[in-house]
Amino acid sequence: MTVDPLRRLKIMVARSKLSSTKLDWDEEHPLERLIEMKVRRELKDDGGFRRSLGRSRLTDVTRADLVEYQLHKFRKQMRYVQENSIFYRKRFQELNLGPSDIREFEDLCKVPITEPNELAEEPFHFLCVSQSKVMRAFSTSGTSGQRKRLFYTQEDVLNIVDSIAAALRNTQMDREDVLHIMFPAVTAWDPSLMLDGACKVAGLRSQVCSEADVDRQVKVMTEGKVKVIIGLTSFIYRITVLARQRHDLKGLGMKAIICSSEPLSEAMRREIEASWGCKALSQYGMTEMGLATAIECFAQDGLHIDEGNYLLECVDPKVGGHKGDREQGELIWTSLNMRGTPLLRYRSYDLSCIIHPPCGCGFSIIGKMGKPLGRNIIETKIGYGERIYPLLFDEAVLAVPGVLGYQMVIDRVGFRDKLSFTVEYLGDPGEGKRQVGESLQKLDEVRSSLDNDLLEPLVIEMVPAKEGFVPKQIAFIDNRKLFDSTK
Numbered sequence: 001m002t003v004d005p006l007r008r009l010k011i012m013v014a015r016s017k018l019s020s021t022k023l024d025w026d027e028e029h030p031l032e033r034l035i036e037m038k039v040r041r042e043l044k045d046d047g048g049f050r051r052s053l054g055r056s057r058l059t060d061v062t063r064a065d066l067v068e069y070q071l072h073k074f075r076k077q078m079r080y081v082q083e084n085s086i087f088y089r090k091r092f093q094e095l096n097l098g099p100s101d102i103r104e105f106e107d108l109c110k111v112p113i114t115e116p117n118e119l120a121e122e123p124f125h126f127l128c129v130s131q132s133k134v135m136r137a138f139s140t141s142g143t144s145g146q147r148k149r150l151f152y153t154q155e156d157v158l159n160i161v162d163s164i165a166a167a168l169r170n171t172q173m174d175r176e177d178v179l180h181i182m183f184p185a186v187t188a189w190d191p192s193l194m195l196d197g198a199c200k201v202a203g204l205r206s207q208v209c210s211e212a213d214v215d216r217q218v219k220v221m222t223e224g225k226v227k228v229i230i231g232l233t234s235f236i237y238r239i240t241v242l243a244r245q246r247h248d249l250k251g252l253g254m255k256a257i258i259c260s261s262e263p264l265s266e267a268m269r270r271e272i273e274a275s276w277g278c279k280a281l282s283q284y285g286m287t288e289m290g291l292a293t294a295i296e297c298f299a300q301d302g303l304h305i306d307e308g309n310y311l312l313e314c315v316d317p318k319v320g321g322h323k324g325d326r327e328q329g330e331l332i333w334t335s336l337n338m339r340g341t342p343l344l345r346y347r348s349y350d351l352s353c354i355i356h357p358p359c360g361c362g363f364s365i366i367g368k369m370g371k372p373l374g375r376n377i378i379e380t381k382i383g384y385g386e387r388i389y390p391l392l393f394d395e396a397v398l399a400v401p402g403v404l405g406y407q408m409v410i411d412r413v414g415f416r417d418k419l420s421f422t423v424e425y426l427g428d429p430g431e432g433k434r435q436v437g438e439s440l441q442k443l444d445e446v447r448s449s450l451d452n453d454l455l456e457p458l459v460i461e462m463v464p465a466k467e468g469f470v471p472k473q474i475a476f477i478d479n480r481k482l483f484d485s486t487k
Contacts, residue, residue, distance in 0.1 A: 011200060011201055014158060014161075014201045015201055015202065015203060017158055018158060018161060018162050018165065018201070018202060019034055019037050019038070019162055020034055020161075020162045020165040020166045020169070020202055021165075021202065021203060022037075023166070023169070025174060025175055027169070028362065029170070029361075029362055029363055030166045030169040030170055031166045031167055031169075031170045031295075031304060031306070031363075031366070032304075032363050032364070032365060032366050033166075034162065034163075034166040034308065035066070035306065035307055035308035035365075035366060036061045036365070037308075038069075038308035038309075039058070039061050039065060039066060039069045039308070040058060040061070042069060042072070042073070043055075043056070043057075043058060046072070046076075048072065048075075048076075049068075049069065049072045052068055052071070052072050053065065053068050053069075053072075061365060062365060063356075063357055063364075063365045065365075066307060066365050066366075067105065070307060070311045070336065071102065071103075071104070071105065073311070073336040073337070074102060074108065074311055074334060074336065074344075075099035075100075075102050076099070077334065077335070077336055077337075077338075077342055077344065078092075078098070078099045078102065078111070078344060079099045080128065080339075080342065081128060081342055081344060082098070082099075084128035084129070085125065085126055085127070085128050085342070086122075086124075086125040086126075087118065087122065087125040087126050088126075088344065091112065095112070097110060097111065105322070106322065108311075108313060108345065109315075109320060109321065109322070111344055111345050112345070113320070113332060113345045113346075113347050114343055114344060114345055114346045114347065115347055116146060116148060116288075116346075116347060116349075117146055119148045119288070119341075119343070119346075120146035120147060120148045123148060123149035123150070123151075123341070126341050126342075126343065127151050127340065127341060128339060128340065128341070128342060129151070129153055129339055129340055133153050133154075133339075133340075134151045134152070134153065134340060135152055135153055135154045135156070135157050136151075136152040136157060137149060137150065137151050137152070138150045138152070138287050140286075140287035140288070148287075148288065150287055150288060150340070150341045151340035151341045152290070152338075152340045152341070153339045153340045155337075155339050156290065156337075156338055156339055156340050158201075159290065159309055159337055159338075160194075160198065160290045160291060160292055161197075161198040161201050161202055162202075163290070163292040163293075163306045163309060164195065164198040164199075164202070164291075164292045165198065165199075165202035165203075165204060166306075167283070167292060167295040167306075168199075168204060168228065168230075168258075169204075170295065170297065170304070171228055171255065171256040171258065171281060171295075171298075172255050172256065173204070173227065173228045173255065173256075175203070175204070175205075176205070177205065177227040177228055177255065178205045178206065178207060178224050178225055178226045178227060178228075179195075179199060179204060179205065179206040179207070179226070179227075179228050179229075179230060180206075180207060180209065180220070180221050180224065180226040180228070180229045180230070180231075181195050181196055181206055181207065181208045181209070181230055181231065182208075182209055182210065182217065182229065182230070182231035182232070182235060182236065182239070183210060183231050183232050183235065183260075183261070184210055184212060184232060184235050191260075191261070191291070192208045192210055193208075194291065195208075195230065196208050207220065207224050207226070209221075212467075213467075214239055214242045214243045214246075214247075214467070215243075215246075215247075217239055217243070218243055218247045218249075218252075221252055222252065226252065226254070227253065227254060227255045228254065228255050228256050228257075228258065229254060229256075229257045229258065230257075230258040230260055230283070231258075231259070231260065232259075232260060232261050232262060233259040233260065233261065233262035233263065233264050233268065233282075234262055234405065236257060236259055236272065237259075237268045237271065237272060237398075237404075238404050238405070240271060240272050240275045240276070241271065241275075241402070241403075241404055241426060241465075242404075242426070242465070242467065243275075244275040245426075249275050249276045249277070250275070250276060250277035252276070254276050254277070254278040255278055256278055256279050256280075256281055256298075257272055257276055257278060257279070257280045257281070258281050258282075258283050258295070259272070259280055259281065259282055259283065260283040260285065261283075261285070263282075263371070263372055263373075263374065263390070263391050263394070264280065264282040264371070265391055265394035265395050265398055266395055267394060267395050267396075267397075267398040267399035268280075268394065268398050270399075271398070271401070279298055279300065281295065281296040281297070281298075281300070282295075282296045282303060282371055283295045283296070283303070284303050284369065284372065286333065286348060288333075288335075288341075288343055288346055289310060289333050289335055289338075289343070289346070290309070290335065290338065292306065293305065293306055293309075293310050293333070294306065294368075294369055296371075297359065297361040297363070298361055299359055299360035299361040301355070301359065301360060301368070302355040302359070302368030302369060302370050302371065303368055303369050303370075303371065304359070304363060304366050304367075304368050305366065305367055305368060305369055307366055307367060308336075308337075309335065309336055309337050309338075310333055310334065310335060310336060311333070311334040311336055312331060312332070312333055312334075312354060312367070312369060313331070313332040313333075313334075313345070313354075314327070314328075314329040314330065314331055314332070314352065314353055314354040314369075315329050315330055315332055316329050316330075317329065317330040323353065323354070325353075325354065325355065325356045326353050326354075326355055326370065327353055328351060328352070328353050328370075328373070329351070329352075329353065330347070330348065330349065330350065330351060331348045331350045331351075331352050331369065331372075332345050332346065332347060332348065333345075333346045333348055334346065348375075349375040350372045350374075350375055351372065351373045351374055351375065351379070351389075352369050352370045352371065352372045352373060353369070353370040354367055354368070354369060354370075355367065355368040355369065355370055372391075373389060373391050374389035374390050374391045374392075375389075378390060378475065378476060380410070380476065380478055382410070382417045382419070382445065382446075382449050382454070382455060383417065383445070383448060383449030383452060383454040383455055384448070384449070384452060384454060386444075386445035386448055386449055387445070388445050390475035390476065392443065392445065393406075393408060393440075393443075393475070394475075396436075396439045396440050396442065396443055397421065397423060397436055397439065397440065399439055400425075400432060400435045400436050400439055401427075402425050402426040402427035402432055402465075403423055403424070403425055403426075403432070403436070404424045404425070404426060404465050405423075405424045406421055406422060406423040406424065407421070407422050407474065407475070407477065408420065408421050408475065408476055408477070409422075409476075409477045409478075409479065410476060410477065410478045410479060410480060411479045411480065412479070412480045413456050415454070416453070416454055416455055416456045417449065417454065417455050417456065417480070418455070418456040418459065419440075419446075419455065419456075419458055419459070420458075420459040420460075420461070421436065421440070421458065421459065421460045421461065422461050422463060423436055423460060423461065423462050423463065424463050424464075424465050424466070425462045425463070425464070425465060426464075426465035429462035429464075432462050433460050433462050436460055436462075437458060437460055440458055440460075441458070446458070
């Protein structure tokens, strides 16, 4: 296909502004090197950072240097939103709070958390540039169902492209490899277009196939000589379960499969890796933060955060204080370089933890986030107060070979809770029902509630697997109107 000369010129100009294109192709840790480049550039360009760091030159960038960089960038972003955001200007004036009040990491707690509903109600109060400088606008509803509108400048988009390129190269993707992008085209905006465009600008090879037809997907992969796949977690899993019955997926020689936009349970990971013969890696992103924020490495012990662009905190959702290394809490995000809709201490509701470096993959300065367990707004209780969440049941139900998906409905019968599962299954329904039942009853939360006579016998209905894409259903439907859902 012939590329329009003007478009080719625009791509060349955009590519010249990327830092990731300056990394050697044999670079062992491209994501970490990209972040180090940002720290060094800030030190060169900003006297304030040199003063806060107490140095004008760096030999090696240490973890302490990176933390100081993040605090410096937080103060700069705080000053920027005070000057340009109606929402933050009013908030900081009311609190008499300024950038100079943020001296160390614990001082971040002085800044109130930004709630998603605040962004949803007044998106233009967060906009920090004129409409003429907005290159892209996205809308997202997320888990909350509240539609939020985000605005990206050209600088924001190039930062995202840089992050995507470095993250992809971190999966050992080289200049000759082809990335196969597979998101079903059923969303308000198509992430495939964003990823494909990012690859073209960054000089990476990619192709898009959003079709639900399994044979078509494998054919496109084979003809394109694909080596890395990225896509919606449930879509990749579904294609995997259906395709492995009639195709030699291992024979395609994949280097990695990146599961995005939805949690990757260990049960799903095992099925994907066994079928394709390569590592399945989890990727985490939020539209509010620019889509590409963290990606798992081959050590598979947490997701490396793009700490050049984002500051991540893990807090106690009840009292707000910071949690320690590998202690579970709620993730709070700050965009350090966003110009269009910058967000400070934005609440994700995602439950996870922070993991301090180093990492078994060789990264020495970048922090990680643990694999998200789910969102605390989806968390609920059964029995004597046993906490349950979607990923808990993903690990149990999807561990049964042949299961493509499921939905759980919670009802109340007298003084007991009742869990009803509708399971889409490929295989003998009787055997599948038996295995699903056994797997569910191994969960401590279910076993305890059954033993204490606070849970009705599990209801499991097996339905035949369907060809094609079936959108992931709401994990829980809780019909207990009087249930106390206090966390």
